[in-house]
Amino acid sequence: MNSPLPLHIPDGFLTVIISGVFWAVTIVMVGIAISKTNKSLGEKQVPLMGVMAAFIFAAQMLNFPVAGGTSGHFLGGALAAIVLGPWAAMLVxxxxxxxxxxxxxxxxxxxxxxxxxxxxxxxxxxxxGLYRGVSGRTRKIRLAVAGCAAWLAVVASALITSLQLWLSGASQLQIVVPAMLGVHILIGLGEALITVAALTFIERTRPDLLNQESVTEKGGRGWIVAGVIVSIGAVLLSPFASTHPDGLERVAEDMGFLHLGQSAPYRLLPDYTIPFLGATPLSTIVAGVVGALVVLGLAFVLGQSLRKAGR
Amino acid sequence: MHADVFDRYHESESRLHRLDPRVKVAVTVLFILSNALLPDGAWSAFGLTWLLLVWANHLSRLGVDFSFRRSFLALPFALAATSAVFSPLGNPLAEWRLGPLTLIPTDYGLVKFFSILVRSWLSVQAAILLVAVTRFPDMIHAFEHLRVPKILTTIIAFLYRYLFVLADEVVRLLRARESRSAAAPGVRSARSVLWRAKVTGNLAGQLFLRSYERSDRIHNAMLARGYDGNLRTLNLHVMKPGDWSFFSMCVILILLLQLIGRL
Structure with missing residues (x-):
């Protein structure tokens, strides 16, 4: 139970800028999730979400032997999103x-x-997102898509984790991406199988939780768009990152991302400065803050449009 | 299962235990932030940071090596950082051939790798010490005071309460699976991986429904006891002068560390 899961990044691996940018995005998204759930759900839902959080925690203790001493492990992110809806799942x-x-x-x-x-x-x-897209289809299609979504969610998490490590200078792209993806493509299979089996079980005993009406109520069509875009991004980026690490490195270099993470923000950032401030430490800090604000703004706009699409 | 399986709090009477939880949370976060901000290879600053940790351990009266003994949790993740050794940014130190791969460790890469290890090792110890000297409900209150949205702290409070109950449920489910999976010596008992995954999925589904229905009962019981959306505490958490002075001292020490790390 206590063994660190391979996707939980400890402190010390990410640079302050990378950590800050993802904190900013996360705070915005969780903030939207809070206002959404406050509006749409009753006060009764809070204990429910708490117990569901305990459920995810406890379910991660479930494992099943795969082969050669390794065991499949349950993460539960996709299952939570499908059963509880995306906003509640985010909070959970x-x-x-x-x-x-x-x-x-x-x-x-x-x-x-x-x-x-x-x-x-x-x-x-x-x-x-993917499950919402097929919520009106037959049971077989829904379960198949749920399985694919669960698998893809694990793979996408592994991909973004390795990209964060790489941008922080903690890993070499050509090693970390194939390693992380290789492991998680297998772990994801276990996740997919468990998710499908759990959904089958829940549908059989409490069909009211998963009928089309309750699924569409939990999140709007915007989620289908977001889910498809993120999925396509992950599917396209994974093979590219593992077969052409140089290409990705060049893209990041051109966009100025690579310098973000090479070291502590004050030292090795010669190119990453604000022109009129010159190459001073202040300039780098300002540049970092500006970068964070841009991402924040993007996330906000995305959130707003999701909200509109959700109505 | 006993409740203390998950509890990391260590009962004791010390300066750190008595400190306001807000101070402890804030100082821990500042400490971890400071580790992340120290440049690679700032060994003297890292060493002093470690001394600060030893001092905090001493203050907690749990033993000077308390956090050290529990600090190897994050080590498996260090595997992910090993590839930093082969960073192309520095001067090559050697050349290793591994099948089609040619690995070239560099001096910059080595410094980077060990800095990451030290940073994560120091940070994880601070977090270990924080939960050892702070009761979890107090910590949740600290987060509420530090403006973490109430819905999140309430979810976390519930998670903490029912984790024990649901973990018991998992143990029962796993025991049931064990007792029905008898194996004769030399006979393969388990069927295909697919079948095993399906059984585990059924367990997950079963656990979900039990949790879901339990939350209904919990909510009714809470309403019956007068729950109005607030979790109350008898511990008022007022910042005392001692808390403020401890906090300022820690901030000054951390700023000093930053200064030393950049000299």
């Missing part, structure tokens, strides 16, 4: 990841923003 996963970091040091505090993004927000978009 935030609570789970927060407690894992605080109580068990499973993942860091500074890195928590990135961890919540990787395992709570991304998985909610993929899990719910």
């Amino acid at each position: 996963m935030t609570a789970v990841i927060g407690v894992q970091a605080l109580l068990f040091q499973d993942g860091g505090l500074l890195a928590m923003g990135a961890n919540i993004f990787n395992m709570g927000i991304l998985t909610a978009a993929i899990g719910f």
Whole structure:
């Protein structure tokens, strides 16, 4: 139970800028999730979400032997998003990841923003988005899509985790991406199988929780768009990152991303400065803040449009 | 299962235990942030940071090596950082051939790798010490005071309460699975991986429904006891002068560390 899961980034691996950017995005998304759930759900839902968070936590204790001493492990992000809806799932996963970091040091505090993004927000978009897209279809199609979504959610989390490590200068792209993806493509299979089996079981015993009406009520069509975009992004980026690490490195270089993470923000950032401030430490800090604000703004606009699409 | 399986709080009477939880949370976060801000290879600053940790351990009266003994949790993740050794940014130190791969460790890469290890090792110890000297409900209150939205702290409070109950449920489910999976010596008992995954999925589904229905009962019981959306505490958490002075001292020490790390 206490072994660190391979996706929980501890403190010390991500640079301050990368941690800050993902904290900013996470805070915006969780903020929207809070206002959404406050509006749409009754006060009764809070204990429900708390117990559901405990459920995800406890379900991660379930494992099944795969082969050769390794065992499949359940992460639960996609399942939570499908059954609880994306906004509630985000809050639930935030609570789970927060407690894992605080109580068990499973993942860091500074890195928590990135961890919540990787395992709570991304998985909610993929899990719910894809499932929402087929909510009116036959049972077989829905279960198949749920399985694919669960698998893809794990793979996408692994991909973004390795990209964060690489941008922080903690890993070499050509090693970390194939390694992380290789492991998680297998782990994801276990996740997919468990998710499908759990959904089958829930549908059989409590069909009211998963009927079309309750699924469409939990999140709007915007989620389908978000889910499909994130999924396509992950599907296209994974093979590209593992077969052409140089290409990705060049793209990042051109866009100025690579210097973000090479070291502590004050030292090795010669190119990453604000022109009129010159190459001073202040200039780098300002540049970092500007970068964070841009991402924040993007996330906000995305959130707003999601909200509109949701109505 | 006993409730203390998950509890990391260590009962004791010390300066750190008595400190306001807000101070402890804030100082821990600042400490971890400071580790992240220290440049690579700032060994003297890292060493002093470690001394600060030893001092905090001493203050907690849990033993000077308390956090050290529990600090190897994050080590498996260090595997992800090993590839930093082969960073192309520095001067090559050697050349290793591994099948089609040629690995070239560099001096910059080595410094980077060990800095990451030290940072994560120091940070994880601070977090270990924080939960050892702070009761979890107090910590949740600290977060509420530090403006974490109430819905999140309430979810976390519930998660903490029912984790024990649901973990018991998991143990029962796993025991049931064990007792029905008898194996004769030399006979393969388990069927295909697909079948095993399906059984585990059924367990997950079962656990979900039990939790879901339990939350209904919990909510009714809470309403019956007068729950109005607030979790109350008898511990008022007022910042005392001692809390303020401890906090300022820690901030000054951390700023000093930053200064030393950049000299």
